[in-house]
Amino acid sequence: MMLNFQKKKEIVAEIHNTTKKALSIVLADLRDIKVNEITKLRALSRTIGVKIHVFKNTLTKLGIKNTQFECLKKILIGPMLIGYSIDHPRNAARLFREFSENNVNFKIVGAVFEKKILAAYDINTLADIPTYNEVLQRLIITIKEATLGPLMRILMSIAQNKK
Incomplete structure (x- = not known):
């Protein structure tokens, strides 16, 4: 589906507003994940205060500009599922970690907390806060x-x- 300029501006504004409220962000690779599994993940995320988005990386890069998560630009490559922790910094990390334990193809790429990029192997430090x-x-x-x-x-x- 083609997006017109106005719709793209709305998406960038939505990403920017969500990013300003977020305490941490976790990125995961979407390849080889079935839609019904993502639907289950979205349902779980709503219950614990995590917002999940899948947008084009160029729109995401524009949306995170001038926020504490601007360093995400370095790891935004390929199709990404972005989880924003709104209530507590660990919520998205814990949700993605538990989801990846049950789904082999779901790979956590990294996270950002307090303006620092955490690699996928460091996600447990964020999830265990x-x-x-x-x-x-x-x-x-x-x-x-x-x-x-x-x-x-x-x-x-x-x-x-x-x-």
């Missing part, structure tokens, strides 16, 4: 363990003294 709630849960568990240990030792010594 804990959320605020996970950090709080770990802190609460640590505090519980730290206070229960001495309390148990005191109770054990009291029980031994009474014997």
